[in-house]
Amino acid sequence: MQMSLVTDSPVHSSSSDDFAAFLDASLDSGSSEETEDSDQLETQRVKRRKVDKMENIEELQDPTSLPPSLEQTAEASMKKDVCTHPGSFGEMCILCGQRLDADSGVTFGYIHKGLRLENDEIVRLRNTDMKNLLRHKKLYLVLDLDHTLLNSTQLIHMSPQEEYLKSQTDSLQDVSKGSLFMLSFMHMMTKLRPFVRAFLKEASELFEMYIYTMGDRAYALEMAKLLDPQREYFSSRVISRDDGTHRHQKGLDVVLGQESAVLILDDTENAWTKHKDNLILMERYHFFASSCHQFGFNCKSLSELKNDESETDGALVTILKVLKRVHGMFFDELEGNLVDRDVRQVLKTIRKEVLKGCKLVFSRVFPTGFQADNHLLWKMAEGLGATCLKELDPSVTHVVSTDAGTEKSRWAVKHKKFLVHPQWIEAANYLWQKQPEENFIVNQTKNP
Template sequence: MYKISHLKQFNPTLAQNRFIFPIFFFFFFFFTASTAIHSKTSISHSRVKKKKKLPFALSEIVSTTPSFFSSGERQHAVVLGPPLCGSGEYRSFRSSYIILSLVDESPVNSSSSDDFAAFLDAELSDTNPQQEEEKQESDDDDADDNDDEINAVIERTKRRKISVVDDTEEPNGSTSHIVQTEVTETSVKVDICIHPGFIGGMCIKCGEKTDDDTQSSVAFGYIHKDLRLANDEIARLRDRDLKNLLRHKKLYLVLDLDHTLLNSTRFSDLTQDEGYLLNPNDPMQDALKGSLFKLPFMNMVTKLRPFVHTFLKEASNYFEMYIYTMGERAYALEMAHLLDPGRVYFDSKVIAQGDCTQSHQKGLDVVLGQENAVLILDDTEQVWSKHKDNLISMERYHFFASSCKQFGYESKSLSELRSDESDTDGALATVLKVVKRVHSMFYDSELGENFAGRDARQMLHAVRSEVLKGCKIVFSRVFPTKFQADNHHLWMLAERLGATCSTEVDSSVTHVISTDIGTEKSRWAIQENKFLVEPRWLEAANFLWQRLPEESFPVKFPDVRLNIISKLDQVNQVIGIDLLSQSLLPAIVELAEDRHWRVRLASIEYIPLLASQLGVGFFDDKLGSLCMQLLQDNVYSIRDAAENNLKRLSEEFGPDWAMQHIVPQVLDMIKNPHYLYRMTVLRAISLLAPVMGSVITCSKLLPVVVTASKDRWLRKASSHVW
């Protein structure tokens, strides 16, 4: 015990102040005792923790391969494998690696992976009696939670098999080891990227850049710019989307725009009778409100088809809907906005011309839906050559006069008549019933919940085949001469509607479809009390999905002028060639310009006969320009017949005559701004080439074809010319 005298010797000032002593003594004693207790506790904890200490420490996470160690580094690296990505998948070995550096206690000169593994196991498991005692003394210590975490790490590490993967000799003779953990069944798994898709040439999964991302992939630019998806990824997405679709009991519906859901025209193409459309004070504006849209920035006006909003609203309950148009993307998006301003029905599912994978063709390869669950509404069957079983042909909506003119109709348009389709009985109202019926058949509760093997195309075929079920049809003067009847589109249409077709009449025939009441088969139909109808009866049944009254489609009496032309050789013998040419020429010109395209088509068939009877001189003066005019007709069938006429005339008058009077005018049409007429030139060249001979073909015709091959609209057509 310290005394006052001792403190005097140490500090006389302190000794004089008796009140300071108790305080000093108290702090001195407290400090001494606390230091002793803390030292003992620290030693105990350090021993316990030393027993659990791992022989390696977490060094760093790097973004390179494990070979980054230099030869002078005296350390060992344990590669535990690539870390988990956020998506649950794993990166490649070029991704991040967890590198664990061994501490100085490691046997750096070990030459055996087994020795190193044994050393690591010993370090992880060995304990001594003293450590066991210290563990018992610290059972109640708060460090137990940390011990549990360490135990978990130790157990996971002991499950790994450590192997030396690299043994590098350093300049001073020492060895550096890079040790990699071999992955067990419960360890990290590494997948090689299969490149499911690309954006701008870069893989959307691993980021690898590739110069050729077009192989076995399809562009989906309408989903994201420059996006391409691999075929396997497309199949995966379609399967996943179909499962989701089936859960919600829906199908897919692909919708065309022009002449199906709406009709557009340029301001400059409006006729005088359509001027009221631009007059805000016209009484018709109230009736057109909400369906007629003036778009000055696009220089056009658009009319939505009656019933379209109701159609989309009801169809959305049964279908996931796409827009698919051959128009440009800017136009397609604007039309989609008019139809779906709230982006409820289509959102980004708007496919335009630039998204098509084939020129002048539409395909379901850019639709993320299984084909067996897709229905298509379109007014043009030809563009769906690979998917006709999915197609429902729509009656064209011709509201504007320019639309009628485009397709060869000379009658006044709906706008000129200040009229429109019926909401309740129009095309969209009719088709809505059809698609809802197909949907009902697909999800028929009697078929159960197993949808494997169900096909919407089969359901559509079943509905369509009921339209003319029980009818047997014979055609008369409907197909061109020597045409294979069963290849004609009307023959195939009749069979799709459930009818049976025949080339010969018998008692089982129910209908004769004819354009001429004077044919033998037409007269037979009248005598046998069979139905005699014109081809429009069949077309109307296709659009309206029902058999219409036959009396509404009677066959009209033929034109007297056509009868005269068909018997031209007999008339020539009676009145002579001069009188015939003077009286017949006006009738021929009038027939070739008739507002009914079938009359124009019939007149073309008799032009070679006229040429042979009246002579080359008469033809050059009177009919040559008429033939060139027919090559630019609005109706494809007439252009096709005019092309064949050129071949027959060249055969009649010879190659030299054709080279002088036909070839130059035909080749000049390749400059026409409309691609359909430029395609007509290529087809005419393919027919003329065999007649003209190799010299003229190579010198005059071939250069035009080569030039056309650079035209993006004609590239495919030019490849088939030869």
Template sequence: MSLAEDSPVHSSSSDDFAAILEAELDAASNSSGDSVEGAEEEESGAEDNDDISDFDLDHERVKRQKVELNTGIVNPQSSSSQGATSENIVSSSEEEICTHPGFFAGMCMKCGLRADDDSGVALKYIDKNLRLANDEMTRLRDKDFKDLLFNRKKLYLVLDLDHTLLNSSRLTDITEEEAYLNNQRDSLPDLLDPGNKYFHSRIIAQGDCTQKFQKGLDIVLGRESTVLILDDTEAVWKENKENLILMDRYHFFASSCKNFGFSHKSLSLLKTDESETEGALATVLKVLQQAHSLFFDKECKDNLEDRDVRQVLKTVRKEVLKDCKIVFTHVFPVNFTAEHHHLWRMAEQLGATCSTEVDHSVTHVVSGDAGTDKSRWAVRENKFVVNPGWIEASNILWRKQPEEKFPVSPARCKQ
């Protein structure tokens, strides 16, 4: 995204800042880059730093103007001209008050003032020294919002990497049966985006986020109402669960399966990979396409600016178990309020109707024991009897799963 072009048109409070932010986001420099004047130099973990020389010139010019105004350096020729000049100084000083839209290496990117606090949002994934004020983050999001929706007809997509788009393993953990993979390394492209088309070398790590051990959209330059998240882990998105498309975890290597307690053979040992048409990634792609289609639906009565991708996801999710009426048996703890159980709430989010009693309208009995009265009733009435994994699998795969894959085993205790 080109932020200099997308910034409010020549805003007096942000012209210089937009120019440097454009350089930080889009102009890769072959040199190691110089620090902003007066800032201490630090070693960078990035391979390349962006060129900020253009900003240095503007920064110096603005700084000199500030010094001249603040110290009152003038060339008076008479008392009257001196008075007029003094009034101009006061007026100019008032007009030049800086809103400090962003800081680089602790210095305001517009006026050069050094800041001692850590206010605003650190965008370390762009540059370790870059921090934007909250108002500037809001301004950039709002400016990009209309262009994103009306001109480009796009939504933001935040992608998790390991166990979602790829699976990683240390070379020391590769088994003898997986040794054949070593012969394939030279024939494979560098990771996922060799043309720098999608990620553009700006990958946000969990350490870049503002909360420890959490991921968040507060560092993403897009409105939350337009952001979709694709991840295999829900717990790390505490503040943005409604934006999340939770998907099945991807295990390719044997070490990955072992670490997560799976006893079945890994895809690497089977010398195969996930189905390109029926796998989890293919399934989620359909969800993304459906969400995009619903969001930009021309028949929708809501104003496009008022639409929220979180509401769209709720609509998509409710189609998964639509027309299913579920009764649970031998699933919840004794004396536990059924409506509060996560499986009950999950089933309702997937569009199912839940009940505590059986009747002719029930379609599924979710059971932990095939010997309970409700389970036996379901068999007599030719209803589906499935274990709780049926709901969980339907949730993570975003479609109703075949009931025969989730049989119920007899248990000693009966409800």
């Protein structure tokens, strides 16, 4: 039946009746009560439009009346309307234009206001994107802002010793060269971490990069402007806390990348509870005094000491090497299909090499009665490839201790084993390299 209808009137365009209806309504009267009415009419029409090719003929015959064939439409839509509504923009399906309920799927407000996608569509996009990316020999990299790439402070929180900075700020006209910026309209001062520009430049050749920060949207965009004035690295891939799906948590669900190909650079491990395996933990960058105080350090900040991280040997330099290593291993060393490779596995392997061959015994590190193999340091050491033992034996290479006076510490000295401070493990964890033991000497405590 529908076929015959179509052949009867093949030239009818679907726009004209909508237009006719609009004119019709508008000619009737211009009062406001009409608005709702026509809106209703509109929605009914929208519903009907799904099958407009089939139904046009009836509308043509009688464009002013309400849908004469609702039953028929419903029937037809059962047959014809197979749209899965993969996502919505402004509450309309991106595929068929039909009005949808607001709250389904994941919002992608950071890409464009009003955009939402369903899970199936996200999976589909990730898959196609993955192939595209692998062809360009790239992976994904999610970057945190504060304490990772830069450090910001409120102007009112600046200490008197930091006042000198206000005369040393770089011009906002050409941000691509400077590293210290006064954003007076946000009442903030921001210091970029040394080496960050070179870092971004080199990383952008290996990775598709995202910014993901717990700051708000305005702040995130402002920082993106400082880091990437030409908009060549991040384009619209700037995610702020307003865009996340969970409070106080960061998640990869709003990142359009396969989890097996995402690396995360962040200074806060707790923010990524679900994605610890993707995370490369950064040593925090504290330039301003307020940032030190916030984390409970009472020492002088870099700004007060008029000092800074090394441009040639800082944390970002180290991490860039690790990133290159992961990237190289992922593409060149692993066997098997590219799509099946997993960057988390690579990360684990590389991490395991850091303290490979070390056998550790801890002394006076864990509180008494604490189950040792649950402790953070223990797990960290194992993650770095060391073997941890509870009791001494001749194969032990390092004793990790906070006190040189303990029995195990003295044993270490006597048998010419390394005696190191727990910070030795933490440093290795941050720097991805076994550190010289002599830099982590354990001090004698005064009490016997």
